Amino acid sequence: MVAQITDGVKVSVETTYQPEYSNPANEHFMFAYKIRIENLSHYSVQLMSRHWNIFDSNGTKREVEGEGVVGQQPIIEPGGMHEYVSGCNLQTDMGTMHGSYEMRRLVDDEALTVLIPKFALIAPFKLN
Template identity: 45%
Template sequence: MFTRRPFYYRLSEGMRISVRPHYLPGHSFPPLQRFVFAYDVRIENISRRAAQLMSRRWTIYDSIGEEMEVVGDGVVGLQPLLNPGDVHEYQSFCVLKSPRGWMEGEYYFRTLENTYFTAIIPRFDLVADPEWINDEE
């Protein structure tokens, strides 16, 4: 899933969170301010405790000043349990009204002891490839 695209990661509360965003020109339509980005996420539990990802919060910004918050249970319909050493990977997407923006957020985990903690998702840039924007205008 991970290729030679920009890569962002953060270690937070024993979870190593890696993100690789990319522009989806085939799903975008710049003349109508529709810029679609996918992002591949890898969550690796490098702690000594098992934890279940219960919910997430994303804040999405674009270069024209729009801000959106997305809150929900789990990730892409799942609430994975990550034992020490486990990895969970998924892909999702977002739509911006401009060719540039960024995202950041938090995952909320519950341990087997029923305690909760927050792991920070690193801020990552969303940048449409200039050649795709110019080709579609």
């Protein structure tokens, strides 16, 4: 698990290879990632949008942007957290992701860019 804190918001990431949804013979490798966002600040924040940079070990780079996460724009109270699971497919058995969340502090509507730490997507058989 990797984690990073930006402006009092901690983002932790845990990944899992999904062999049941992968097809290596067709260059399709599926990974799930679980994100935990913890509000360590004294102010409520709302997650407005996300930006991902996805790198495949074959040199392919993709960027993904969108509102919220898995269809939600959660408000996270001080001391609270939000968790969700999503997925990413790669053409190879390893790659990386990192990115950011655009949030707003509800008390004064200030925009915050919260960093998502870089994490590896590696099929377990690659580690042997």
